[in-house]
Structure formats: C-alpha cells, structure tokens
Amino acid sequence: MVDAGPLVRPFALRAGSPAAAPAGRPRRGGVPDVLAAVRTADLGDADREPAPEIVAILRACTAPRRVADLAADLGMPLNLLRHLTGELIAEGRLLPEHPCGPPRPERGTDILTRVLEGLRSL
Template sequence: MPGQPGGPDELWVDEMAGPVLRPFAVAGGRTRQAYSDLDLIAIVLTAEVPMPAPGSLGTEDELILELCVRPRSVADLAADLALPVGVMRVLVGDLLRRGLVTVRRPATSRSGRPDPRLLKEVIDGLRAL
C-alpha cells in the first residue's frame, strides 16, 4: 500500500532513518573520537596553515573550518551543523589530527573540574538561546 513503510513505491528509509543514518555516514561509521578530552566547551579555531586542496575535505569539514575562523565551542558547532555532539567530536578530532584546527581546553580549577565562571558563562549562553 502506498504511503506505508515497506510499500513498493515508498522511500521510507530516507524519512525514517535519514537523521540517524546521516550522522553515522558523516563520521565514516565511527562513534569514538581520537581525543577523549575533547569536551563540549572545548574551543575550536581554524589553524593558520595552508588549507588542503579543494575537494579533499567533506562538506561538514569545510563548514567547521569556515565557522571556526572565530573561536567556537564543540557544542556550538554541533548545534550549527545540526549534528550530534559525538559526531562533531569525531569530525573535530579528525581536523585536529590533520593540523587544520587548534583546540583550547577549558580552564580548570585545582580539583580538575571546569572553572565555575566558565560554567556560568556557558549556562548564560544556553539560556540566551
């Protein structure tokens, strides 16, 4: 029957699985990033190095490099590209490994936890959304 999942002329996979399948495909099937300390509030900035040849980067990689001309957090990048944070960590990790971005980790207190002032700024930014 047309319109039903599994019907002969229905492309339900694109609508039903597309949002799930796409991030998996964007990250090349990987779910773990190379850098375990790449957290939500890590700041990403495009490195001042020659860019690779056109076409050698994926669309998302190019967008990340464009956005990170100004410092952006991993969480902001994930929101801007409408990708799960886990996928963004994989992509940023790949760019970091290639030397195309730099990453600044958030300031931490003596206990090793993020600075409370930084956390307050993040919360304020989230509330502003």
C-alpha cells in the same frame, strides 16, 4: 550526484579513521570535550575537502568556537561533531584553543594553600 540524505550513517562520513597528519603538523588525538574550543589551522584546507560537513566545520572555526556551540550552529548531532573535530585535531587541521588564554601552571600545593586561606578567612 544524488544526495543520500538520512541514509548515510554519521560514522560513514569519515570511514572510521583519520588521515595522516599533513607534513609539518604534529598529530594530536582525543575527542574534545563539549566545552572545548577549537579553531581552524589553515582555511585553505577547506578548499580541498570533498565532505561538506568538514568544510562547514573548518569555515565556522576561523575564530575559536566551542564544540557545543558549533554543533548547535551547524545543526549536527553533538556526538558526531565531537568525533569529527577529534579527527580534525588528530590530522592537525583544527587546533585546540583556550578561550580564556593559556592555562596558568599552578602546583597542587599552591591551590590547596589558597583554599585553606580562603576557609580561614570565613
């Protein structure tokens, strides 16, 4: 097999559409933010993947990683990595993570009350 190198355009890596979600995994969608963290759902998926870019992403995300850091470490363009991670999330192969723990549910009035109290204390 001959390496195509820079002749292959980034959008051609995944043929434009994500595969169906594996059985038992919910389908999620959307392109993650550059500061979003993702982790691999099942590292065994990397063994069956023919695209080396996808294998690199799956292996690099055994622990939660931010998308921007992942792009820098793998040497991939950020927009390409956002697209690929979005497709891998949609397929259920990557899971979105909250690096600081799950978000706390707060009502809007609680936040406004705390802001008002902070302003009054000034």
